[in-house]
Amino acid sequence: MIRTALIVLASAAAVPAAIALGLIASQGPRGAAASAGGVAAGQGGLAFDRLPAGAEAAPLDTAPVTMRDGTPLATRHLPGPAGAPLLILVHGSGWDGSQFDALARRLEGAAEIVVPDLRGHGLSPRRRGDVDHVGQLEEDLADLIDRFRAPGRKVVLAGHSSGGGLVVRFAGGAYGAAMDRAILLAPFLQHDAPTTRPGSGGWARPLTRRIVGLSMLNAVGIHALDHLTAIEFAFPPEVLEGPQGGRATQAYSWRLNLSYAPRRDWRADVAALPPFVLAVGAEDEAFRPEAYRPAMSEVTDRGRYVVVEGRGHLDIIAAPEVEALIREVLADAG
Numbered sequence: 001m002i003r004t005a006l007i008v009l010a011s012a013a014a015v016p017a018a019i020a021l022g023l024i025a026s027q028g029p030r031g032a033a034a035s036a037g038g039v040a041a042g043q044g045g046l047a048f049d050r051l052p053a054g055a056e057a058a059p060l061d062t063a064p065v066t067m068r069d070g071t072p073l074a075t076r077h078l079p080g081p082a083g084a085p086l087l088i089l090v091h092g093s094g095w096d097g098s099q100f101d102a103l104a105r106r107l108e109g110a111a112e113i114v115v116p117d118l119r120g121h122g123l124s125p126r127r128r129g130d131v132d133h134v135g136q137l138e139e140d141l142a143d144l145i146d147r148f149r150a151p152g153r154k155v156v157l158a159g160h161s162s163g164g165g166l167v168v169r170f171a172g173g174a175y176g177a178a179m180d181r182a183i184l185l186a187p188f189l190q191h192d193a194p195t196t197r198p199g200s201g202g203w204a205r206p207l208t209r210r211i212v213g214l215s216m217l218n219a220v221g222i223h224a225l226d227h228l229t230a231i232e233f234a235f236p237p238e239v240l241e242g243p244q245g246g247r248a249t250q251a252y253s254w255r256l257n258l259s260y261a262p263r264r265d266w267r268a269d270v271a272a273l274p275p276f277v278l279a280v281g282a283e284d285e286a287f288r289p290e291a292y293r294p295a296m297s298e299v300t301d302r303g304r305y306v307v308v309e310g311r312g313h314l315d316i317i318a319a320p321e322v323e324a325l326i327r328e329v330l331a332d333a334g
Contacts, residue, residue: 016216023213029229029251030205045202045234046285050315057102060115067143071126073116075144078104080112085154085180085333087111087326088144092161093188093204093260094233096122096247099160103317103326111156111330114148116140118163120256121249130227130253135173137166137259142175149178154333158183158326160317161286164278165189165261172262172269181333182276183326186284186316190266194291201285201313205232214254223255230254271299277325278303281311 064072076097080086087107089100097115104113117123119140120130131137145155157179159167164187170176189195191206199205211230218226232251240248252260262269278296280289293305308321316322 016220017222020213020216023209023216024225024228027207027209029207029232031232045236046314047312048236048239048314050312051318057105059098060101060104062097062117065116065144065147067119067140069132071119073119073140073144074122074124075117076101076104076113076115077148078108078113080109082150083153083334085111085156085330086145086149087113087156087158087330088141088148089113089115090141090157090159090163090166091115091118091121092159092163093252094235094249096249098244098247099317103323106323107326107330110327112148112150112153114144116144118166118260120252121247123246125249129229129249129251129256131256131259133223134226134255134258137256138170138173138175141166141170142178145175145178154180156181156183156329156333158185159187160185161313162188162260166259168262168266168269168273169259171274172272176272179274181329182273183329184276184278185322186280186287186313187278188287189262189270189295190264193266194295195287197286197288200287203234203286203313205234207231211254226255227253230257267299270296273300273302275302276304277306277329279306279308279316279319279322279325281313281316281319282307282309283312284316286313 060076062074062076065075066072089104091097091099096117100115104115107113118137120128149155155178157167157170164184167182167184168187171179171182207230214225229251230253235248235250239245278292280287280292282289289307296303306325308316308319311319
């Protein structure tokens with residue numbers, strides 16, 4: 001009787017696992033050429049050509065900062081005056097901290113400024129597009145705060161796109177109390193949040209069947225396949241083939257993708273945010289500008305929402321209005 005019961009239980013467990021593995025195997029990454037081809041064929045994506053010519057500022061120097069596991073992160077650091085807040089700028093998906101070079105230079109002197117290449121990103125990451133476990137990006141931000149925060153110094157985290165989503169996730173996690181203010185620039189909340197356009201406007205290609213299969217395995221504690229690619233990004237060929245193409249991270253593993261966004265209950269992470277400012281371009285290709293306030297104000301009254309006319313998803317960080325908002329937050333935090 002016991003043997004029969006065990007066989008039945010084993011069979012019951014094997015069937016979902018087999019289904020999960022079948023889903024995972026049924027959909028693999030298409031690679032850079034296929035993803036870029038969608039943009040070349042006019043099938044959507046982000047408007048890289050809207051970036052102003054002045055956005056390519058002289059690059060800031062980077063130096064390695066060692067995380068708790070011994071991994072060095074390439075990090076830009078602009079010292080600030082005594083008592084000024086610590087501002088950490090968190091880049092968006094697929095790129096690295098160099099996207100903030102111009103903005104960081106303009107803000108120099110207003111804060112202690114730190115701009116990392118997040119784990120799995122940059123010119124020479126140890127493993128491009130991957131982390132060791134879900135939640136590791138939050139640990140890295142906590143380590144950067146510990147490294148650069150002086151006693152009594154307020155901490156402001158500012159993130160763009162997925163970087164904004166990571167700031168939201170950080171607020172709802174184990175280290176959220178370390179953040180005093182947040183600045184969210186067109187943040188990603190979740191793929192099914194009312195703020196997100198389908199496929200983030202053509203930028204992201206999630207491997208949906210593979211994601212479902214990996215979710216099923218994770219639900220029963222199996223993480224052996226968490227390194228597999230779960231999402232690809234549609235970089236235009238001119239970006240990949242240009243002088244900065246080596247900075248592009250064209251795909252993420254399952255565990256990095258989870259780490260870089262609010263949790264499935266994204267509203268709980270939003271509710272945990274400290275006082276924050278959210279800015280989004282009126283012409284954002286990836287997200288719906290008008291949807292942020294109603295979606296987020298349901299769970300928090302600590303936000304201020306600004307829609308910047310004439311700006312899209314990428315060029316929002318170059319808007320003078322955004323620099324002014326950041327300076328206001330820093331002055332208030334200080």
